[in-house]
Amino acid sequence: MPENPAIDNLLNETRRFPPSKDFAANANVTEEAYAEADADFEAFWAKQARRLTWETEPTQNLDWSNPPFAKWFADGKLNAAYNCVDRHVEAGKGDKVAYYFEGEPGDTRTITYADLKDEISRGANALIELGVKAGDTVAIYMPMIPETIFAMLSCARIGAIHTVVFGGFSADALSTRIQDCNAKVVVTADGGYRRGAPSALKPAVDKALESCPDVHTVLVVERTKQDTHMQDGRDKWWHDYVGKQSSEHTPEAFDAEHPLYVMYTSGTTGKPKGILHTTGGYLVGCAYTHWALFDLKADTDIFWTAADVGWVTGHSYIVYGPLANGTTSVMYEGTPETPHRGRWWEIVQKYKVTILYCAPTVIRTFMKWGEEVPARFDLTSLRLIGSVGEPINPEAWIWYRRVIGADRTPVVDTWWQTETGSSMIAPLPGVTAAKPGSAMRAIPGIFTDVVDDTGKSVPNGSGGYLVVTKPWPSMLRTVYGDDQRYVDTYWSRFKDVYFAGDGAKKDGDGDVWVLGRVDDVMNVSGHRMSTTEIESALVSHVKVAEAAVVGATDADTGQAIVAFVILRGELPEEEQGPELITELRNHVSTQIGPIAKPRQIMVVQELPKTRSGKIMRRLLRDIAEKREIGDVTTLADSTVMDLIQENLAKST
Ligand code: WTA
Numbered sequence: 260m261p262e263n264p265a266i267d268n269l270l271n272e273t274r275r276f277p278p279s280k281d282f283a284a285n286a287n288v289t290e291e292a293y294a295e296a297d298a299d300f301e302a303f304w305a306k307q308a309r310r311l312t313w314e315t316e317p318t319q320n321l322d323w324s325n326p327p328f329a330k331w332f333a334d335g336k337l338n339a340a341y342n343c344v345d346r347h348v349e350a351g352k353g354d355k356v357a358y359y360f361e362g363e364p365g366d367t368r369t370i371t372y373a374d375l376k377d378e379i380s381r382g383a384n385a386l387i388e389l390g391v392k393a394g395d396t397v398a399i400y401m402p403m404i405p406e407t408i409f410a411m412l413s414c415a416r417i418g419a420i421h422t423v424v425f426g427g428f429s430a431d432a433l434s435t436r437i438q439d440c441n442a443k444v445v446v447t448a449d450g451g452y453r454r455g456a457p458s459a460l461k462p463a464v465d466k467a468l469e470s471c472p473d474v475h476t477v478l479v480v481e482r483t484k485q486d487t488h489m490q491d492g493r494d495k496w497w498h499d500y501v502g503k504q505s506s507e508h509t510p511e512a513f514d515a516e517h518p519l520y521v522m523y524t525s526g527t528t529g530k531p532k533g534i535l536h537t538t539g540g541y542l543v544g545c546a547y548t549h550w551a552l553f554d555l556k557a558d559t560d561i562f563w564t565a566a567d568v569g570w571v572t573g574h575s576y577i578v579y580g581p582l583a584n585g586t587t588s589v590m591y592e593g594t595p596e597t598p599h600r601g602r603w604w605e606i607v608q609k610y611k612v613t614i615l616y617c618a619p620t621v622i623r624t625f626m627k628w629g630e631e632v633p634a635r636f637d638l639t640s641l642r643l644i645g646s647v648g649e650p651i652n653p654e655a656w657i658w659y660r661r662v663i664g665a666d667r668t669p670v671v672d673t674w675w676q677t678e679t680g681s682s683m684i685a686p687l688p689g690v691t692a693a694k695p696g697s698a699m700r701a702i703p704g705i706f707t708d709v710v711d712d713t714g715k716s717v718p719n720g721s722g723g724y725l726v727v728t729k730p731w732p733s734m735l736r737t738v739y740g741d742d743q744r745y746v747d748t749y750w751s752r753f754k755d756v757y758f759a760g761d762g763a764k765k766d767g768d769g770d771v772w773v774l775g776r777v778d779d780v781m782n783v784s785g786h787r788m789s790t791t792e793i794e795s796a797l798v799s800h801v802k803v804a805e806a807a808v809v810g811a812t813d814a815d816t817g818q819a820i821v822a823f824v825i826l827r828g829e830l831p832e833e834e835q836g837p838e839l840i841t842e843l844r845n846h847v848s849t850q851i852g853p854i855a856k857p858r859q860i861m862v863v864q865e866l867p868k869t870r871s872g873k874i875m876r877r878l879l880r881d882i883a884e885k886r887e888i889g890d891v892t893t894l895a896d897s898t899v900m901d902l903i904q905e906n907l908a909k910s911t
Pocket of ligand 1 (some may be wrong): 424571572646649672673674676677678698761773775776780787
């Protein structure tokens with residue numbers, strides 16, 4: 260367990276925020292839910308599965324006969340897109356708004372459930388015409404526009420597996436993912452709007468496809484009307500090709516365990532993992548948690564997850580959860596400061612958003628911009644605010660509740676992961692007296708613990724590793740194409756429990772405080788980044804011999820990427836200046852994406868290593884965070900740290 264002095268201060272946090280009487284009296288979930296789920300968790304989830312419309316109702320609940328490969332509701336059949344869209348139209352809610360889309364330049368679109376049904380039926384017919392079959396994969400590389408959702412649901416409708424690659428990833432990152440999941444069709448756009456200007460996407464696809472010969476079709480959505488190269492025979496405009504399709508399509512039901520999507524996420528090795536989610540259990544997890552943790556009142560709430568659809572938060576809480584529950588959502592394309600720092604609050608005011616869900620990193624940015632910005636807007640529609648993606652520090656939590664939530668709304672801090680599919684640890688908004696900075700306890704139906712090195716549950720007041728002790732419906736089923744990696748990564752560290760890769764402490768009441776990753780994964784602005792992946796990107800540069808990357812604590816982004824590089828011997832000193840650092844940062848950006856750019860790169864002569872050759876990142880983190888260097892006795896050469904420090908003192 261890495262030491263974390265900050266957490267001991269956190270555990271002295273004594274403020275409590277129970278829901279108001281009114282909120283509690285009208286809440287969807289009451290305290291009894293815990294006992295009900297504890298008594299029989301399978302029956303509890305079987306009951307939640309009834310939130311969906313099944314073509315064949317499942318009679319089986321959990322099948323754990325071949326652990327850690329779980330099956331849930333395996334004899335049930337359903338269609339995810341039908342559950343998200345058609346059934347609401349059939350229930351007479353076709354005119355209900357599914358999305359209020361707000362483009363960054365200020366353009367808007369209102370998409371009803373009936374519109375959505377037409378769009379995804381056309382999309383499904385287009386994919387069928389292209390030869391896409393159930394079980395095939397389709398890559399989606401898009402800005403934050405409604406067509407991203409149309410493309411996902413068009414896939415789900417015909418049983419094709421979508422893999423959405425975040426639009427901020429580079430061509431290289433995109434091609435690795437396309438190759439790994441063997442996608443033959445790519446959906447993209449000419450570009451999207453970021454920070455007040457069109458930002459092209461299609462050129463990255465063209466570059467990525469140079470190494471993906473199996474891709475036969477690229478569907479291109481027109482968003483920015485930028486000059487766009489279209490390759491004859493391969494590239495088709497979405498509005499032409501999808502637009503001409505019939506809006507009639509009958510969805511077919513698939514097995515509950517039919518794959519729904521793959522989402523790539525950083526692991527502890529350089530190669531990203533394709534997290535595989537299947538249909539029935541995933542949708543049950545999303546629908547239940549979206550209803551329970553956000554206290555969703557589908558008829559009146561206006562729900563806004565301010566995240567990108569390209570991450571799991573977008574999949575579960577912009578698309579699948581809200582749609583399965585027939586919710587009206589807001590979707591915003593751009594950045595919070597475009598064209599002004601009050602843009603989010605203007606959106607809340609305009610659409611009378613009642614539930615807002617976002618990441619601590621952006622809350623900290625708003626804090627920095629000052630409370631006078633949100634004060635200019637009417638935020639009284641808000642009745643619940645949520646947080647996800649990284650630990651939220653108590654001060655940010657308090658600010659969020661006081662300034663955005665008018666000291667009135669519950670703050671729901673939700674701990675979960677790409678792998679867990681939906682939220683796992685969170686307060687129940689109508690029940691829990693929340694503590695600022697703690698995600699509190701596992702929600703009904705989910706069972707977690709904090710264990711020591713040997714896998715033994717730690718007593719209250721102690722820290723250790725966060726684990727999940729029972730299977731749950733929306734859990735990942737495997738790493739796409741690599742069952743062994745699934746077993747090794749999640750189920751081998753401790754016996755019979757899921758290892759999340761996070762450190763956590765239990766406080767005196769047994770409430771959980773998630774500390775962050777204990778593996779070589781960093782969390783930068785709520786985005787998971789692998790140290791090894793960035794190290795590989797750095798050493799792929801001709802001038803770099805060796806690299807070590809650490810996540811240093813950062814007041815704005817949670818963690819920041821700091822790299823230490825050893826240059827190739829022959830490089831003259833005058834070529835080691837600031838231009839080289841810029842060149843290296845840009846190199847990482849083209850290899851992975853702008854989000855992976857190190858905040859700082861330091862050139863060093865040596866790296867601290869153990870006798871077995873393992874880089875001691877802990878010591879590098881001390882340097883990056885400008886702390887006194889910790890214990891160096893396990894270093895192969897204990898003078899290395901002095902050398903590094905002398906070296907850095909000289910260069911700064
Ligand atoms: C971190 C995002 C503390 C954690 C949904 C986890 C959190 C990783 C919280 C997953 C939270 C997420 N409190 N830490 N409320 N939520 N994390 O896969 O380290 O992008 O393992 O999923 O984010 O990131 P991922």
